[in-house]
Amino acid sequence: MTAEIIDGKAIAEQIRGEVAAQVSRRRQAGEPPPGLATVLVGDNPASLSYVRGKQKACREVGIDSQGFHLAEDTRQEVLEKLLIDLNADPKVNGILVQLPLPSGLDEEKALTAISIEKDIDGFHPVNVGRLAMKRRDPMFVPCTPSGVMVLLQKTGVKISGARAVVIGRSNLVGMPTALLLVRENATVTICHSRTENLPEIVRQADLLVAAIGKPKFVRGDWIKPGAIVIDVGINRVEDAGAKNGYRLVGDVDFEEARQVAGAITPVPGGVGPMTIAMLLKNTLKAAEMASIKK
Numbered sequence: 001m002t003a004e005i006i007d008g009k010a011i012a013e014q015i016r017g018e019v020a021a022q023v024s025r026r027r028q029a030g031e032p033p034p035g036l037a038t039v040l041v042g043d044n045p046a047s048l049s050y051v052r053g054k055q056k057a058c059r060e061v062g063i064d065s066q067g068f069h070l071a072e073d074t075r076q077e078v079l080e081k082l083l084i085d086l087n088a089d090p091k092v093n094g095i096l097v098q099l100p101l102p103s104g105l106d107e108e109k110a111l112t113a114i115s116i117e118k119d120i121d122g123f124h125p126v127n128v129g130r131l132a133m134k135r136r137d138p139m140f141v142p143c144t145p146s147g148v149m150v151l152l153q154k155t156g157v158k159i160s161g162a163r164a165v166v167i168g169r170s171n172l173v174g175m176p177t178a179l180l181l182v183r184e185n186a187t188v189t190i191c192h193s194r195t196e197n198l199p200e201i202v203r204q205a206d207l208l209v210a211a212i213g214k215p216k217f218v219r220g221d222w223i224k225p226g227a228i229v230i231d232v233g234i235n236r237v238e239d240a241g242a243k244n245g246y247r248l249v250g251d252v253d254f255e256e257a258r259q260v261a262g263a264i265t266p267v268p269g270g271v272g273p274m275t276i277a278m279l280l281k282n283t284l285k286a287a288e289m290a291s292i293k294k
């Protein structure tokens, strides 16, 4: 069997097109463009590049983005004061604090300072709590996990009743993805670094989500024939032949897994593009909610 390749780039492109069209309809109706504020503390090169990518994506769909770049040694009170000011700014519909914050800053306190109506990353403890509770709806769902769900849905696979295995339990990816799968009535097993007999557990999965951060960690013979494999991992591995001296690979050994799986996401071009597309979608949703409230 050779797996169907789930084209995250094309699906993300379609979502970005839909957001751009909706932003343009809003403008024609005299509504202001949605506004996103990005808050970056320090000069972590990966974070700088992620924030730039998000701002560029905003411009492309007509979302206004304002960037706030604070020094590495910014005090907690200064960061929180900025977030409180942004909460009160009607031109800002969504606030994104780029993680990780430099050590010395309290991430939970910072995320809690964001108004839940502007929490487009879905990391506010109230939104996370609602995601975990039955019959409660978070205002926003974290972008990478919601991108994973869209990719799964696009394969047409039945999620309800399926056996899902999520490898990784981070606040950012693993745990919210597992919660979303449970909400869709999958039977979910969450695995992590202390899990015993991981390959055996993975072999039971109809749906497998890998969010580990270890290159090609999941081998082809761990995968149940026909399973849907969503590889969230983005890992740099040395490659002398590549322009930058490295290339990106996922947490799953793609070449092995594609011989067994029913469908699989590539890295790059799978989950990565979906994360930004879902961020744009969440920012538009925040603007629409603000318009209704007016």
Ligand code: NAP
Binding pocket: 144, 167, 168, 169, 170, 171, 172, 173, 174, 191, 192, 193, 194, 195, 198, 211, 212, 213, 214, 232, 233, 234, 235, 271, 272, 273, 275
């Ligand atoms: P993280 O916070 O480091 O979490 C990694 C998880 O993997 C942890 O729960 C850890 O378990 C588990 N783990 C580590 N070693 C393991 C092992 N040997 N066996 C089983 N589980 C193991 O990472 P993250 O933020 O969730 O990100 C995971 C990957 O996704 C990274 O490659 C990251 O770059 C990528 N990512 C991609 C996107 C995207 O847009 N595509 C977005 C975010 C992240 P413990 O909890 O026990 O430590």
